[in-house]
Amino acid sequence: SQQGEEDPQALSIQEGENATMNCSYKTSINNLQWYRQNSGRGLVHLILIRSNEREKHSGRLRVTLDTSKKSSSLLITASRAADTASYFCATGRGSTLGRLYFGRGTQLTVWP
Amino acid sequence: KAGVTQTPRYLIKTRGQQVTLSCSPISGHRSVSWYQQTPGQGLQFLFEYFSETQRNKGNFPGRFSGRQFSNSRSEMNVSTLELGDSALYLCASQQLGTVQETQYFGPGTRLLVL
Numbered sequence: 069s070q071q072g073e074e075d076p077q078a079l080s081i082q083e084g085e086n087a088t089m090n091c092s093y094k095t096s097i098n099n100l101q102w103y104r105q106n107s108g109r110g111l112v113h114l115i116l117i118r119s120n121e122r123e124k125h126s127g128r129l130r131v132t133l134d135t136s137k138k139s140s141s142l143l144i145t146a147s148r149a150a151d152t153a154s155y156f157c158a159t160g161r162g163s164t165l166g167r168l169y170f171g172r173g174t175q176l177t178v179w180p
Numbered sequence: 181k182a183g184v185t186q187t188p189r190y191l192i193k194t195r196g197q198q199v200t201l202s203c204s205p206i207s208g209h210r211s212v213s214w215y216q217q218t219p220g221q222g223l224q225f226l227f228e229y230f231s232e233t234q235r236n237k238g239n240f241p242g243r244f245s246g247r248q249f250s251n252s253r254s255e256m257n258v259s260t261l262e263l264g265d266s267a268l269y270l271c272a273s274q275q276l277g278t279v280q281e282t283q284y285f286g287p288g289t290r291l292l293v294l
Contacts, residue, residue, distance in 0.1 A: 098279040108268055110184075111285040118280070156223065158283075166213045166228030166277035167236050173222070 074157060074171040082179050087144040089174040091157030092137075098160050100133055101168065102142050105154045114142070114155075147178045181207055184273050184286035192292045198259040201289045203271035205252050209284075211277030212254040214246060217268040217288075226269075229254050230277050258291075266293045 075090045091100070099118045103111040117124045117133045117140070124131045130143040144151055154175050158168040185204045193199050205212050213236075214226040225238040229248035246256040252273075258265055268290050272283040 101282065103285070108288075108290070110270060110287040111272075113282050113284060116282050158223075160279040162279050165235055165279065166211050166230065166274065167225045167238075168213075168272075168283055169225075170215075170223035 074155070074174045076174060077172065078175045078177070080177045080179065081147055083147060083149055085147055085178075087147050087151070087176055087178070089142045089155050089176070091140045091142070091171055093140075093157075093159050093169075093171075094138065095159075095161065097135075098162050100131075100140050101158045101160070102129075102131060102140075103156045103158060105156065105173070107153075111156065144176075147176075149178050149180045152176060152178050184271060184284055186269075186271055186286040186289050188289060189287065190290050190292075192294060193261050194294050195261055195263060197261050198257060199261060199291060200255055200257045201269055201271075201291075203254045203256075203273075203286060205254070205271075205273030206284055209273035209275050210252050211274040212248060212252065213272045213274075213277075213283060214254070214256050215270045215272070216240075217270060218264075218266075223270075226256065228277060235277065261293045263293050266291060 101116045102114040115126050115131050128145045133140045154173045156173045158170045187202045211230045213228040217223045228236040232248045243259045248254045268288045270288045272285045274281040
């Protein structure tokens with residue numbers, strides 16, 4: 069079963085614009101991770117934020133986590149055409165070692 | 181370090197056949213997890229192995245099985261293939277499989293069942 073839900077399902081922007089994707093989940097988590105997937109290939113890890121953290125940065129990526137609202141957001145600043153991909157959030161729970169619960173993903177298209 | 185590798189990358193089988201997929205984790209990683217990705221169901225967890233033991237299992241029929249070897253390499257097997265088994269199969273590795281670790285994914289094996 070899916071744990072998270074990303075919003076929007078699809079996002080289309082111009083190069084240089086910022087892209088914001090949201091993720092909501094239903095149960096308590098230990099951490100939340102964001103992954104990128106290019107056209108049916110493997111998942112590339114972007115960033116992990118722990119449940120006691122509120123914000124994390126990595127290059128052009130900014131992730132926030134609000135455990136009271138059970139939601140997270142991924143912001144990509146100054147988007148590039150190469151950022152075109154599907155983005156997934158995944159949550160980890162203490163009771164299920166080695167297992168991530170994925171959302172359906174947001175398909176981001178960045179037009180040159 | 182080399183990343184997670186999966187073989188083969190592409191596979192075509194017919195209904196009723198069986199298939200074995202292989203995954204080599206990052207050196208030093210002892211936990212290997214398997215996922216199935218389809219357009220309809222998204223990413224679904226199959227099972228996780230740590231030190232040759234299955235620690236966790238998703239909600240898949242018994243036709244899906246796996247194992248892990250002493251060098252942490254893992255295989256998954258699907259017997260009596262059905263059309264609905266067509267999917268991208270992804271494996272991921274972690275050092276210990278704890279919730280505080282990142283899962284690193286391989287490129288996947290795309291299976292087509294005809």
